[in-house]
Amino acid sequence: MIEDKNQQRTPLSALGEFGLIEHLTQNFKIKQTSTIKGIGDDAAVLNFDNKRVVISTDLLVEGVHFDLSYAPLKHLGYKSVVVNLSDIYAMNAKATQITVSIAVSNRFPLEALEALYDGIETAANIYNVDVIGGDTTSSTSGLLISVTAIGEVEAEQEVYRNGAKPNDLLVVSGDLGAAYMGLQVLEREKEVYKVNPNNQPDLEPYTYIIERQLKPEARKDIPKLLLELDVKPTAMIDVSDGLSSEIMHICKQSDVGCDLYEEKIPLDPQVISTCEEFNIDSTTVALNGGEDYELLFTIAQEDYPKIKANPNLTVIGYMKESKEGLHLVTRADTRIPIKSQGWKNFNE
Amino acid sequence: MIEDKNQQRTPLSALGEFGLIEHLTQNFKIKQTSTIKGIGDDAAVLNFDNKRVVISTDLLVEGVHFDLSYAPLKHLGYKSVVVNLSDIYAMNAKATQITVSIAVSNRFPLEALEALYDGIETAANIYNVDVIGGDTTSSTSGLLISVTAIGEVEAEQEVYRNGAKPNDLLVVSGDLGAAYMGLQVLEREKEVYKVNPNNQPDLEPYTYIIERQLKPEARKDIPKLLLELDVKPTAMIDVSDGLSSEIMHICKQSDVGCDLYEEKIPLDPQVISTCEEFNIDSTTVALNGGEDYELLFTIAQEDYPKIKANPNLTVIGYMKESKEGLHLVTRADTRIPIKSQGWKNFNE
Numbered sequence: 001m002i003e004d005k006n007q008q009r010t011p012l013s014a015l016g017e018f019g020l021i022e023h024l025t026q027n028f029k030i031k032q033t034s035t036i037k038g039i040g041d042d043a044a045v046l047n048f049d050n051k052r053v054v055i056s057t058d059l060l061v062e063g064v065h066f067d068l069s070y071a072p073l074k075h076l077g078y079k080s081v082v083v084n085l086s087d088i089y090a091m092n093a094k095a096t097q098i099t100v101s102i103a104v105s106n107r108f109p110l111e112a113l114e115a116l117y118d119g120i121e122t123a124a125n126i127y128n129v130d131v132i133g134g135d136t137t138s139s140t141s142g143l144l145i146s147v148t149a150i151g152e153v154e155a156e157q158e159v160y161r162n163g164a165k166p167n168d169l170l171v172v173s174g175d176l177g178a179a180y181m182g183l184q185v186l187e188r189e190k191e192v193y194k195v196n197p198n199n200q201p202d203l204e205p206y207t208y209i210i211e212r213q214l215k216p217e218a219r220k221d222i223p224k225l226l227l228e229l230d231v232k233p234t235a236m237i238d239v240s241d242g243l244s245s246e247i248m249h250i251c252k253q254s255d256v257g258c259d260l261y262e263e264k265i266p267l268d269p270q271v272i273s274t275c276e277e278f279n280i281d282s283t284t285v286a287l288n289g290g291e292d293y294e295l296l297f298t299i300a301q302e303d304y305p306k307i308k309a310n311p312n313l314t315v316i317g318y319m320k321e322s323k324e325g326l327h328l329v330t331r332a333d334t335r336i337p338i339k340s341q342g343w344k345n346f347n348e
Numbered sequence: 349m350i351e352d353k354n355q356q357r358t359p360l361s362a363l364g365e366f367g368l369i370e371h372l373t374q375n376f377k378i379k380q381t382s383t384i385k386g387i388g389d390d391a392a393v394l395n396f397d398n399k400r401v402v403i404s405t406d407l408l409v410e411g412v413h414f415d416l417s418y419a420p421l422k423h424l425g426y427k428s429v430v431v432n433l434s435d436i437y438a439m440n441a442k443a444t445q446i447t448v449s450i451a452v453s454n455r456f457p458l459e460a461l462e463a464l465y466d467g468i469e470t471a472a473n474i475y476n477v478d479v480i481g482g483d484t485t486s487s488t489s490g491l492l493i494s495v496t497a498i499g500e501v502e503a504e505q506e507v508y509r510n511g512a513k514p515n516d517l518l519v520v521s522g523d524l525g526a527a528y529m530g531l532q533v534l535e536r537e538k539e540v541y542k543v544n545p546n547n548q549p550d551l552e553p554y555t556y557i558i559e560r561q562l563k564p565e566a567r568k569d570i571p572k573l574l575l576e577l578d579v580k581p582t583a584m585i586d587v588s589d590g591l592s593s594e595i596m597h598i599c600k601q602s603d604v605g606c607d608l609y610e611e612k613i614p615l616d617p618q619v620i621s622t623c624e625e626f627n628i629d630s631t632t633v634a635l636n637g638g639e640d641y642e643l644l645f646t647i648a649q650e651d652y653p654k655i656k657a658n659p660n661l662t663v664i665g666y667m668k669e670s671k672e673g674l675h676l677v678t679r680a681d682t683r684i685p686i687k688s689q690g691w692k693n694f695n696e
Contacts, residue, residue: 043404
């Protein structure tokens with residue numbers, strides 16, 4: 001949150017559109033055998049042999065999805081890739097390529113875009129995906145990032161949202177609510193900074209939750225793990241809008257009901273302590289916070305022995321007949337209907 | 349340019365993000381056999397068997413790429429699809445799917461987005477492509493449209509920018525410069541309207557060039573025609589930034605030079621008459637105007653007899669050794685070096 005007034009500022013107009021794309025993508029290496037031709041022609045060319053191709057796309061808008069007063073551009077570039085790859089993994093697929101387009105106003109110097117693309121490149125390397133195209137244009141205000149992610153999957157391995165059956169178990173990877181609480185801490189520190197710019201915040205107690213907000217990871221490991229465990233989920237979705245919203249998607253598309261057990265919801269100790277500090281209910285945060293980028297899936301009960309010992313996976317619920325509805329079973333053993341709070345970003 | 353003050357205005361917040369996507373895409377039909385799963389899961393799923401997959405993406409930004417004071421939203425939706433499909437045809441491929449993401453501020457009512465999606469759907473139907481995904485989000489200002497186009501092509505049919513050889517012929521489809529001159533007319537009428545909103549402009553003499561600006565078409569027919577004529581271009585690109593810029597791309601990537609003949613450049617009579625009216629040189633417009641979405645390609649001389657009688661195609665130049673450079677050969681038989689003016693949208 002401390003601006004370096006001496007940083008170098010090269011205006012974007014010094015490069016022009018073609019020069020800018022070339023400059024920003026010159027280090028990007030092709031790693032996937034399915035990439036025949038990457039950046040540099042009218043379109044990229046890919047070859048998936050007989051595999052299924054999966055495609056997903058997301059927009060990230062400054063002032064809506066991120067706040068540059070605390071999101072470093074490198075982390076933002078990283079996150080913009082990760083949130084899209086998460087959708088590919090939610091199909092039980094392997095991510096192979098991305099396209100990245102940005103619209104940016106002239107208030108951003110070249111060095112800012114270099115930082116952004118540094119994060120994009122870092123994510124592309126860590127997740128082993130090729131950057132195969134994109135568009136770079138000016139905007140009248142702010143920064144917007146549009147990423148399309150492409151992946152491949154054997155036809156018999158793909159997992160949709162609509163295959164959950166009554167009696168299936170509901171499983172989630174990792175833990176929930178941390179990204180939301182990280183955002184609360186960052187928003188609070190931003191307000192403190194506005195009042196006193198010399199205040200140095202102690203963010204040490206919040207390192208995990210802040211990292212989950214600013215630099216989340218997608219669960220590339222889970223489709224691989226499931227294959228190793230010989231478990232094919234009956235339905236799968238990634239947790240981007242909050243657990244309750246994702247459960248509702250699976251239940252609606254699979255035409256099933258669900259009991260979700262409050263006591264089973266995996267929470268990091270930092271989430272619990274920060275929720276206490278902010279006087280927010282941690283279950284509400286897990287249900288409605290979002291941006292966890294964990295995978296939520298259902299499995300047949302017979303597969304339970306295969307996953308029960310795995311520290312990455314937690315059984316949090318039980319699928320029921322559609323007519324029984326969706327409920328949170330609380331620690332006090334009361335049943336509360338699950339409603340989506342989701343991310344409503346068109347509120348006026 | 350006349351606003352209907354009585355039009356219905358439903359605020360976007362009345363639907364929420366999920367409701368909005370569902371509402372806008374509910375009529376979209378799947379037409380391609382390669383589309384296994386369209387909108388409605390974490391990602392779309394496609395099956396191209398052994399064909400190559402081509403992917404291209406573009407951003408259109410309000411105030412940079414379009415002006416809603418004269419671009420009707422339905423036309424804008426149509427155009428945002430067409431400009432992306434053009435890149436797929438430039439690979440000599442068949443377009444099969446698109447994703448469409450929009451960021452939109454609350455000043456747009458639902459009815460505006462319905463008009464936009466009506467245009468998107470119309471284009472998808474006419475060009476026979478499936479809308480398989482997208483993202484809908486709010487923006488802090490204005491409208492932004494991000495389209496990713498997907499196509500398929502047999503490996504032996506794909507055409508890059510880098511295959512042109514000395515002695516090849518340079519060929520262009522259709523005519524050039526019309527979209528740019530249409531924009532000049534629209535910009536002039538906008539200024540007139542500002543001064544006198546009751547003035548009814550007579551746009552009859554400009555119907556073709558205005559349509560080329562507001563509702564351009566991509567050359568879906570050309571890859572098909574070339575296949576029928578048994579002509580495989582050695583290099584191909586679409587004319588989005590202007591003829592000179594596209595020639596430079598082919599020459600740079602193919603390591604060749606080029607003589608472009610001014611007298612051969614195909615111009616519509618409305619372009620010529622409007623250029624006279626605006627006192628602009630029509631060759632300059634064809635070279636630098638852009639947004640024509642015609643296909644520019646090179647062919648071996650031996651293929652000339654196959655294309656010479658076709659009214660869709662005009663031979664406009666001749667490829668040379670790289671060291672001979674790029675020149676416009678004028679009507680007065682002088683040689684002028686070709687320089688890109690292109691579309692520089694980062695000018696301050």
